[in-house]
Amino acid sequence: MKQINVNLKTKKYDIVISQSENDFFTALEKAVKTNTFFVITDKNVEKLHLKYFTHFLKQKGFNVKIAVINAGEIGKSIKSLSFLYDKALEAGIDRKNCAIAFGGGVVGDVAGFFAATYMRGINYIQVPTTLLAMTDSSVGGKTAVNIKGGKNIAGVFYQPDLVWINSTFLSTLTERHIKNGLAEIIKYAFTFDKKFYGYLSDTLKNGTVSPKDFDYIIYQSCSYKARVVEKDEKEITGLRAVLNFGHTFAHALETATKYKKFLHGEAVAIGMLFAIKLSLELRICKPETYKGVENLLQKADFTLSTKNNARQMLSLMKKDKKSIDGNIKFILIKDIGKTVSTYVKNNVVLNVLKNFTGENK
Numbered sequence: 001m002k003q004i005n006v007n008l009k010t011k012k013y014d015i016v017i018s019q020s021e022n023d024f025f026t027a028l029e030k031a032v033k034t035n036t037f038f039v040i041t042d043k044n045v046e047k048l049h050l051k052y053f054t055h056f057l058k059q060k061g062f063n064v065k066i067a068v069i070n071a072g073e074i075g076k077s078i079k080s081l082s083f084l085y086d087k088a089l090e091a092g093i094d095r096k097n098c099a100i101a102f103g104g105g106v107v108g109d110v111a112g113f114f115a116a117t118y119m120r121g122i123n124y125i126q127v128p129t130t131l132l133a134m135t136d137s138s139v140g141g142k143t144a145v146n147i148k149g150g151k152n153i154a155g156v157f158y159q160p161d162l163v164w165i166n167s168t169f170l171s172t173l174t175e176r177h178i179k180n181g182l183a184e185i186i187k188y189a190f191t192f193d194k195k196f197y198g199y200l201s202d203t204l205k206n207g208t209v210s211p212k213d214f215d216y217i218i219y220q221s222c223s224y225k226a227r228v229v230e231k232d233e234k235e236i237t238g239l240r241a242v243l244n245f246g247h248t249f250a251h252a253l254e255t256a257t258k259y260k261k262f263l264h265g266e267a268v269a270i271g272m273l274f275a276i277k278l279s280l281e282l283r284i285c286k287p288e289t290y291k292g293v294e295n296l297l298q299k300a301d302f303t304l305s306t307k308n309n310a311r312q313m314l315s316l317m318k319k320d321k322k323s324i325d326g327n328i329k330f331i332l333i334k335d336i337g338k339t340v341s342t343y344v345k346n347n348v349v350l351n352v353l354k355n356f357t358g359e360n361k
């Protein structure tokens, strides 16, 4: 078992990385005091893992109520939230009970938002089942749903009371979704740690990593994220915004393609290449650094090009949460492991966009 403590000014919680249910129960007893859990999952995770998960909760004598939302980005909606409020009330969930987000990042983000707002806030626990959720979304308390005009537009910061990461859930995850998680993992290397970049370059084989490396990668990723969130929980000082590297472009791309073409991590991979192109264009990084970023993304075998309307992408990026008065803020790379946050003029962004999306060819 490995444990990471997240020490925020107003709250402390643990990330327990362990394949043992006993470790989970020990941590659970410490984290929350209730006999009733409201388990929120999606239709795929329900089929694959819900029976196992609820079985051992019931064996411990807990009351378990269940709510299942649609799988995938379509489930990250106000409709799902509304469904959860009704379901919880019907099931008699009260303020002292605890929600459990049992699934990928979509379930985690929606369940977190639900927990933050149901009866003005109840406890919740994250039990992530995808590599992306284990290395990024289950930690740090960003919760959200999408609206028609944009990704994660409605949400709150609301920290979980415990995160239990059991990498055995990954045995049923498709290769595409493993790779999806790799994008956010690679993001930590580009933004925080040259050594981790070296480790990933050596470890990535045939575009993926071996399951034997999961626990180490999960531990490293959660550590980077926990340390940043501790210093800037609500993205006020700008430190946390580094975790948004590649996301200004990625969220616009996901919105423009209506969540049908790219998974979040796939969009982030292309977004990171766009950001490094912008870094090179602005002479913030050297050509070697650009090459270093491109090489690792290629090693992970991501699709790195996309044909999109540059003006539409620009207008979507202006709606990013980091944008102010129509000025778009980017997290750029100076060197592997070193970032700079800066507003970039719209005409510069548009020009790089036109080259990137093939409009200038």
Ligand SMILES: NC(=O)c1ccc[n+]([C@@H]2O[C@H](COP(=O)([O-])OP(=O)(O)OC[C@H]3O[C@@H](n4cnc5c(N)ncnc54)[C@H](O)[C@@H]3O)[C@@H](O)[C@H]2O)c1
Pocket: 042, 043, 044, 045, 048, 071, 072, 073, 076, 103, 104, 105, 106, 107, 109, 129, 130, 131, 132, 133, 136, 137, 138, 139, 140, 141, 142, 143, 152, 169, 170, 171, 172, 173, 174, 177, 180, 184, 263, 264, 265
């Ligand atoms: N809050 C944050 O800090 C944060 C960070 C990164 C990403 N996100 C959000 O997370 C979402 C992406 O998360 P995701 O990639 O986990 O997507 P997801 O939750 O849609 O899960 C991906 C797919 O895998 C299935 N699945 C889940 N666990 C499985 C398992 N063990 N075996 C087989 N299938 C399984 C799901 O049903 C779904 O179809 C995006 O909405 C993104 O914006 C949030």
Ligand SMILES: O=C(O)C(=O)C[C@@H](O)[C@H](O)[C@H](O)COP(=O)(O)O
Pocket: 136, 140, 142, 144, 151, 152, 184, 240, 241, 243, 244, 247, 321
């Ligand atoms: O935790 C963060 O902070 C992140 O930015 C992590 C991102 O990987 C994640 O996709 C996040 O949901 C993006 O947040 P947003 O504020 O750009 O919606």
Ligand SMILES: [Zn+2]
Pocket: 136, 184, 247, 264, 268
């Ligand atoms: Zn992300």
